[in-house]
Amino acid sequence: MSKTGAFDMASGVGGNIHKTQVLSLYEKYHAFYGGEEEERKTNYTDMVNKYYDLVTSFYEYGWGESFHFAARWKGESLRESIKRNEHFLALQLGLKPGQKVLDVGCGIGGPLREIARFSSTSVTGINNNEYQITRGKELNGIAGVEKTCVFVKADFMKMPFPDNTFDAAYAIAATCHAADIYGCYKEIYRVLKPGQCFAAYEWCMTDAFDPNNAEHQKIKAEIEIGDGLLRSTRQCLEALKQAGFELIWEKDLASDCPVPWYLPFDKNHLSLSSFRLTPLGRFFTRNLVKALEFLGFAPKGSLRVQEFLEKAAEGLVEGGRKEIFTPVYFFLARKLLPDSQ
Numbered sequence: 408m409s410k411t412g413a414f415d416m417a418s419g420v421g422g423n424i425h426k427t428q429v430l431s432l433y434e435k436y437h438a439f440y441g442g443e444e445e446e447r448k449t450n451y452t453d454m455v456n457k458y459y460d461l462v463t464s465f466y467e468y469g470w471g472e473s474f475h476f477a478a479r480w481k482g483e484s485l486r487e488s489i490k491r492n493e494h495f496l497a498l499q500l501g502l503k504p505g506q507k508v509l510d511v512g513c514g515i516g517g518p519l520r521e522i523a524r525f526s527s528t529s530v531t532g533i534n535n536n537e538y539q540i541t542r543g544k545e546l547n548g549i550a551g552v553e554k555t556c557v558f559v560k561a562d563f564m565k566m567p568f569p570d571n572t573f574d575a576a577y578a579i580a581a582t583c584h585a586a587d588i589y590g591c592y593k594e595i596y597r598v599l600k601p602g603q604c605f606a607a608y609e610w611c612m613t614d615a616f617d618p619n620n621a622e623h624q625k626i627k628a629e630i631e632i633g634d635g636l637l638r639s640t641r642q643c644l645e646a647l648k649q650a651g652f653e654l655i656w657e658k659d660l661a662s663d664c665p666v667p668w669y670l671p672f673d674k675n676h677l678s679l680s681s682f683r684l685t686p687l688g689r690f691f692t693r694n695l696v697k698a699l700e701f702l703g704f705a706p707k708g709s710l711r712v713q714e715f716l717e718k719a720a721e722g723l724v725e726g727g728r729k730e731i732f733t734p735v736y737f738f739l740a741r742k743l744l745p746d747s748q
């Protein structure tokens with residue numbers, strides 16, 4: 408059965424981390440994030456992995472099986488927009504039945520299952536978080552897609568696949584976790600077949616971000632606490648080209664979207680369909696987590712994890728409102744054929 412209730416969420420906090428260690432791990436995570444960027448890059452993969460142990464059950468409870476934002480039309484629910492953005496990716500990649508597709512940083516596999524079913528392809532999700540993979544396999548079983556949807560536990564910086572393996576690759580809200588974005592794209596390039604495409608929704612700072620503006624820097628830091636090392640759209644494009652890709656097209660899909668992607672977190676917004684994400688919903692969740700932690704059902708430190716996710720949510724809303732940050736920077740790129748290089 409799907410585990411999306413409040414009790415399941417609270418008792419799942421910490422994932423693979425022992426219940427007695429959630430608090431100390433949280434403190435360590437924070438000390439790490441307070442440090443210098445260079446220091447953060449060392450052991451970065453390990454910290455990101457622990458971060459996802461801490462937060463996965465909150466994400467699934469609040470957001471569902473897909474852990475990403477979406478460009479949204481008027482009249483569309485949050486869930487509908489998330490699925491449509493996944494279908495868009497499949498269409499842009501031109502996926503054909505029977506193809507072998509790679510999902511880079513696949514979470515618990517929400518996009519992977521949707522894209523595999525939508526396009527009749529086989530999708531391999533790579534993820535270095537064991538807890539998410541265990542959960543993803545359970546959800547594959549519930550959806551009955553074990554034959555076409557598989558998980559591989561590995562670092563996307565060093566993938567355990569031979570060169571030229573996949574007919575297509577995509578990454579959604581994941582490669583912002585790469586300490587070295589060029590190295591990450593280069594690795595995706597290696598495992599893609601020549602002539603085939605890579606598409607992504609990247610988390611990026613936009614051209615409106617001013618590194619000399621203290622408020623902008625504060626917002627960027629708040630987002631980075633939960634969600635990676637943010638780069639500009641230009642840096643991502645430059646890294647793509649350096650890795651050898653030919654850019655087909657790119658666009659910040661937030662730029663002309665009628666419903667802001669951050670709406671579910673906005674203080675002025677009340678939604679019944681995504682109630683758990685609204686300020687009122689988060690107030691209820693906070694008190695529930697507090698009670699479950701007090702009663703011993705949730706590990707010590709759960710409330711702090713919930714609180715720091717709320718801080719990150721505030722940064723996201725501010726970043727979105729000021730248009731200095733986007734979680735839906737889309738690009739489509741192709742690996743060149745050997746004779747055109």
Ligand SMILES: C[S@@+](CC[C@H](N)C(=O)[O-])C[C@H]1O[C@@H](n2cnc3c(N)ncnc32)[C@H](O)[C@@H]1O
Pocket residue numbers: 452455456459472473474475511512513514515516517518533534535536539561562563564578579580581582584585
């Ligand atoms: C925000 S989640 C997005 C998950 C998924 N793409 C989705 O949209 O539901 C980022 C994912 O990247 C994974 N990840 C981060 N760093 C990774 C690495 N070095 N190797 C493999 N996976 C990684 C995390 O474990 C997590 O599953």
